Amino acid sequence: MRGKDVVLSRVGITYPNGFTAVHPTDVTVKAGEFFSILGPSGCGKTTILRAVSGFVQPTEGRVLIGGEDQAGKPPNQRPTALIFQNLALFPLMSVRENVAFGLEARGMPRRQREARADELLSLVALADQAAKKPTELSGGQRQRVAIARALAVEPAVLLLDEPLSALDLKLRQHMRAELRAIQREVGVTFIYITHDQSEALTMSDRIAVMNAGRIEQVGTGDEVYANPASAFAASFVGEVNTLPGKVDAVADGHVRVATALGGLTCRNPQSLAPGADCLLFVRPEALLPVVGPAPNRIETRLLRRDLEGPFVSLHLQSVAGGVPLVMQQPNRGGIEAQDGMMAVAFDPAEALALPPGALARTGVEEAA
Amino acid sequence: MKSLLRSYGRGLTALFVVAVLAWALVLILLPQLTMLERALVSPKRSLDSSLALTLRRDAATCINVLQGYLDPAPEAAPQTLAVPSPGGMAVPSMGGMAVPSMGGATATGALRPYILQCDRADTHKRLVSDPERTLYLDEVFSLPRLAVRETDPIPKQIETAAQLQTIGADLYTRLLAEEATRSPYTLANFGTLLAPRLIPIPEDRRAAEAASIENRLYTLVGARYQADGQIYERIGLTILLRTLAFAVAVTVLALFVCYPIAYRVALASRPEQVVWLMLGLIIPYAIVELMRIYAWTTIIDNQGVINSILIWLGAITEPIPFNRYPATVFAVIAYTYVLFMVFPMLNVMSTLDRNQIEAARDLGARTWRVHTRIVIPHAKPGIAVGCIATFMLAAGAFSVPRIISRGLQSEWFSQTIYNKFFESENSNAGAAYSLAYTFICFGIVAAFMYATRTRLKDFAQVNR
Numbered sequence A: 001m002r003g004k005d006v007v008l009s010r011v012g013i014t015y016p017n018g019f020t021a022v023h024p025t026d027v028t029v030k031a032g033e034f035f036s037i038l039g040p041s042g043c044g045k046t047t048i049l050r051a052v053s054g055f056v057q058p059t060e061g062r063v064l065i066g067g068e069d070q071a072g073k074p075p076n077q078r079p080t081a082l083i084f085q086n087l088a089l090f091p092l093m094s095v096r097e098n099v100a101f102g103l104e105a106r107g108m109p110r111r112q113r114e115a116r117a118d119e120l121l122s123l124v125a126l127a128d129q130a131a132k133k134p135t136e137l138s139g140g141q142r143q144r145v146a147i148a149r150a151l152a153v154e155p156a157v158l159l160l161d162e163p164l165s166a167l168d169l170k171l172r173q174h175m176r177a178e179l180r181a182i183q184r185e186v187g188v189t190f191i192y193i194t195h196d197q198s199e200a201l202t203m204s205d206r207i208a209v210m211n212a213g214r215i216e217q218v219g220t221g222d223e224v225y226a227n228p229a230s231a232f233a234a235s236f237v238g239e240v241n242t243l244p245g246k247v248d249a250v251a252d253g254h255v256r257v258a259t260a261l262g263g264l265t266c267r268n269p270q271s272l273a274p275g276a277d278c279l280l281f282v283r284p285e286a287l288l289p290v291v292g293p294a295p296n297r298i299e300t301r302l303l304r305r306d307l308e309g310p311f312v313s314l315h316l317q318s319v320a321g322g323v324p325l326v327m328q329q330p331n332r333g334g335i336e337a338q339d340g341m342m343a344v345a346f347d348p349a350e351a352l353a354l355p356p357g358a359l360a361r362t363g364v365e366e367a368a
Numbered sequence B: 001m002k003s004l005l006r007s008y009g010r011g012l013t014a015l016f017v018v019a020v021l022a023w024a025l026v027l028i029l030l031p032q033l034t035m036l037e038r039a040l041v042s043p044k045r046s047l048d049s050s051l052a053l054t055l056r057r058d059a060a061t062c063i064n065v066l067q068g069y070l071d072p073a074p075e076a077a078p079q080t081l082a083v084p085s086p087g088g089m090a091v092p093s094m095g096g097m098a099v100p101s102m103g104g105a106t107a108t109g110a111l112r113p114y115i116l117q118c119d120r121a122d123t124h125k126r127l128v129s130d131p132e133r134t135l136y137l138d139e140v141f142s143l144p145r146l147a148v149r150e151t152d153p154i155p156k157q158i159e160t161a162a163q164l165q166t167i168g169a170d171l172y173t174r175l176l177a178e179e180a181t182r183s184p185y186t187l188a189n190f191g192t193l194l195a196p197r198l199i200p201i202p203e204d205r206r207a208a209e210a211a212s213i214e215n216r217l218y219t220l221v222g223a224r225y226q227a228d229g230q231i232y233e234r235i236g237l238t239i240l241l242r243t244l245a246f247a248v249a250v251t252v253l254a255l256f257v258c259y260p261i262a263y264r265v266a267l268a269s270r271p272e273q274v275v276w277l278m279l280g281l282i283i284p285y286a287i288v289e290l291m292r293i294y295a296w297t298t299i300i301d302n303q304g305v306i307n308s309i310l311i312w313l314g315a316i317t318e319p320i321p322f323n324r325y326p327a328t329v330f331a332v333i334a335y336t337y338v339l340f341m342v343f344p345m346l347n348v349m350s351t352l353d354r355n356q357i358e359a360a361r362d363l364g365a366r367t368w369r370v371h372t373r374i375v376i377p378h379a380k381p382g383i384a385v386g387c388i389a390t391f392m393l394a395a396g397a398f399s400v401p402r403i404i405s406r407g408l409q410s411e412w413f414s415q416t417i418y419n420k421f422f423e424s425e426n427s428n429a430g431a432a433y434s435l436a437y438t439f440i441c442f443g444i445v446a447a448f449m450y451a452t453r454t455r456l457k458d459f460a461q462v463n464r
Helices: A045-053 A095-105 A110-123 A139-152 A169-186 A197-203 A221-226 A231-236 A363-367 B002-040 B048-070 B074-082 B116-120 B154-181 B188-194 B203-211 B213-220 B235-267 B271-286 B289-300 B305-313 B326-349 B354-362 B367-395 B399-405 B413-423 B427-451 B456-462
Strands: A006-014 A020-029 A034-038 A060-065 A080-083 A157-161 A189-194 A206-211 A214-219 A241-251 A254-259 A262-267 A277-282 A298-307 A311-318 A324-330 A341-345 A351-354 B196-199 B224-227 B230-234
Touching (some): A006 A045, A045 A060, A045 A157, A045 A189, A080 A139, A080 B354, A095 A139, A110 A139, A139 A157, A139 A169, A169 A197, A197 A221, A214 A221, A231 A241, A231 A351, A254 A277, A262 A277, A311 A341, B002 B427, B048 B116, B188 B235, B203 B213, B213 B224, B235 B367, B271 B326, B289 B305, B289 B326, B289 B399, B326 B399, B399 B413
Antiparallel strands (some): A006 A020, A206 A214, A241 A277, A298 A341, B196 B230, B224 B230
């Protein structure tokens, strides 16, 4: 099996009711790459996937797979295989029949296709479950059956639509590693759709961050995490403290921002000019407790301490302006507030200012 | 039971149990048992005792009427001619039609006009208890062969009739006692289903008749045969087979019509389209069944819509007699019961995850394989239930064949049963027919369920 590259050239999708699910988009997925499209639900990521698999025809632009234009090709003629969010295993067929289905559809004789199915089942370590019905398997096993079924048709591109979302956390973490290993082994291009940023960060070679029908940033996990290109990318990928403010002064790649907490210094990747409105983003792990004077020192009140296991989340409120802040510390003890007061600071290199834009909605807001 | 008690309390549960028992007893068990009893008992009038009773009554009536001819004023007599013997009417006379000849009074030199009851006052009566053999009352019960003869003098006739009356009365008492001790149960009523009837066909048309596929099939299963140079047909059996074949064909037709509809509504339409499709399905069924069928008669009649249009267009000059074609009955039945096929299928199909269809297509399956491997296996319980419902309704269809064919074509078995009960007044044969029909249909359904591996629990899943 060899992966092929996927090129979306000005692909835009507008539904008949006038809703534009995907604005004209250019993306290139390299052959053999594990590529994730990360975005909140309703951002159009599944629509892009369906356009690649052929269930949706783009209203404009072209989808090229291995350099070949896919316009007008139905799903069963494309070199892609789709793994559905609910897996869509065929419940009335045995696991072996499920895996062999694509070969059956291609007219392969029974003996041959069953041998091939067994081969694939041993690839996903399910050789002994071949005769069972999918409902008799555990969630993780079903997952692997779906992968084997998709790989059976030897696709050049495997499309995965949040297949891990139904699993519990432990299994999900285990399956991430397994998916990555399978992808390395078979060398097929994976396009993986998810709204879970940790899934995207752990598995992907590259990530596209998507919001409201637009891809906001494409890059490796490290790039996206450390250097988000937009306010949305910054707020959606990982946790972040967002401080609105105004650019005060600019000097050699850094910027001084006037916020409710006072003036704070950080990086200026998009060369904001003085006087511009901006958002200052600082990751919770970049905040450190300080005792003496330090740049970007903030006096805070400790509101709550959440034990997360390997680290603790401290919910703070700044004395000036009463702005809520979150910081994370390794769980080693010893960081105790004095009379509920705590001074924190961050390295200007570990924070950045970006022009204002749409932010990812946090869980708190969603619940409200 | 325990869960019932817990959810509804003692009072409601008791009420529920009583209602279920009453339902099972009154609506299922008792009617079937009465049917069974009737089916297993010979019709009263075919009993030998009832023949003896008829003899006695006929003789008595005959005496009464003859008394009038002893009088010197014979003009008053003909009035009594019309007196029907109470027991007599129901007995079909075996030897020729006993139509009273109103006019021909004394043409044969008789001393009186023809009197039906005197004619029937004869010990040489054919027994009807055994239609297969030709047996006579006088021979079987060793009675003297005695009859009222028209040519005898009236007093002699009265004397003979009086003798016959005594013979009849004695025999009746004797036979009644005998029949009371004998088991009344017999399978003869079921046997009439297989009874052959002579089909009068002129020699020159026999070859053409025998060549028809229907008749060839009947011959093949032994429902039609030739004996003594005559064609015989086991009419009950042929009607039964014909009806069953049509019911199966209606089911198959309905299946092929409904599957795409159900698929379309359940899996291939947007919600706003489904509303309209469902309305289109349901509205015709909001009309009373009879009205729906009558609507068809306005379409297929000789002066109906189709014929009028065809004549107006000049395509035909004579109307097409649709009422005479079995296909018409067939199509109308399919139309009438189509919904019973659609809904079970629809219910099951709408539980199918559309992703499975997409997954199959994505894996390279064409439409045909998507249906045979994904949709049909999933919808199988619904298809089976729909087929069973449609088959049972079609097999029991009564109003459609009656209204559409209006006697212009061979009847359906349901009509045969009706006719046995209410036209020929042989409710015992009717009971036997309906019981036999019930069991045969049951058997077919069971065989179908076995063949399609439908289990009873699948029925519960249909409405899941």
